[in-house]
Amino acid sequence: MREDIVDRVLKEAEYMITTRCTVRDCATVFGISKSTLHQDVRQRLKEIDRTLYIRISKLMGYNLSVRHLRGGESTRRKYKKSKD
Numbered sequence: 001m002r003e004d005i006v007d008r009v010l011k012e013a014e015y016m017i018t019t020r021c022t023v024r025d026c027a028t029v030f031g032i033s034k035s036t037l038h039q040d041v042r043q044r045l046k047e048i049d050r051t052l053y054i055r056i057s058k059l060m061g062y063n064l065s066v067r068h069l070r071g072g073e074s075t076r077r078k079y080k081k082s083k084d
Helices: 003-019 023-030 034-048 050-065 067-083
Strands: none
Touching (some): 003 023, 003 050, 050 067
16 A cells, blocks of 8 residues: 555544544545545555554444434524524
């Protein structure tokens, strides 16, 4: 694997761990697509750093389990804003 890709994957993973952000938020920060970020942290990271991969998997599992709450909160704010 190319060295620049390895560096990018590790930076993305460290950023996600430190900020506990979602895939969408991290992809925006790094200027890449969600699918590229997902491939980086799900496939490439597994080959690069197994322990970091496990930590990312737990974070992504948590984000998946609360996404319905985030979506509901976003919708509530949207309609509250249009009402005011």
